[in-house]
Amino acid sequence: MADGAVRDDPYAAIAGIVTWLLGQPGRWQQLDGDLLHAGVDIESLPFHRGLNLLYAEMVRYLPREDYEQERARLDGILEIESWSQLLPRPRPVQRPVDAPWWWRGDEDASASFIESMGINLDD
Numbered sequence: 331m332a333d334g335a336v337r338d339d340p341y342a343a344i345a346g347i348v349t350w351l352l353g354q355p356g357r358w359q360q361l362d363g364d365l366l367h368a369g370v371d372i373e374s375l376p377f378h379r380g381l382n383l384l385y386a387e388m389v390r391y392l393p394r395e396d397y398e399q400e401r402a403r404l405d406g407i408l409e410i411e412s413w414s415q416l417l418p419r420p421r422p423v424q425r426p427v428d429a430p431w432w433w434r435g436d437e438d439a440s441a442s443f444i445e446s447m448g449i450n451l452d453d
Contacts, residue, residue, distance in 0.1 A: 343408040347384045361387060381413070406431035 351358050365372050365383070372380055385408070392400045405411070411434075425433055433439070444451065 343381060343385070343410070343413065346408045347381065347388065350388055351384070378413075385410070402432060 351361075361384075362372060370383075372383060375383065388404065389401065392404065425435075
């Protein structure tokens with residue numbers, strides 16, 4: 331999609347990224363400087379590419395211990411599954427209002443339960 335085209339903005343992601351950027355004094359300046367040093371002017375990127383870059387930077391700061399759990403938590407908070415992608419998007423899961431951040435629908439819950447019980451349905 332061309333920059334400036336009409337699309338849904340990932341509001342949870344924007345709010346989360348802005349909160350992260352402003353959460354520590356100097357974070358934006360350091361990131362901007364590091365990117366400029368690498369030859370990337372973040373302000374010249376299309377909006378969606380800037381979000382992807384900032385998301386990648388957030389992921390770099392996740393703790394190495396419990397990385398997968400922390401990554402899943404971050405993805406849930408930022409509603410990463412709602413971001414536009416180059417690949418066809420799966421049908422969105424309607425998350426109940428009171429569902430926890432990790433909820434991905436009944437199908438996912440059933441599959442993870444079956445896997446955790448050691449059941450192989452392919453046999």
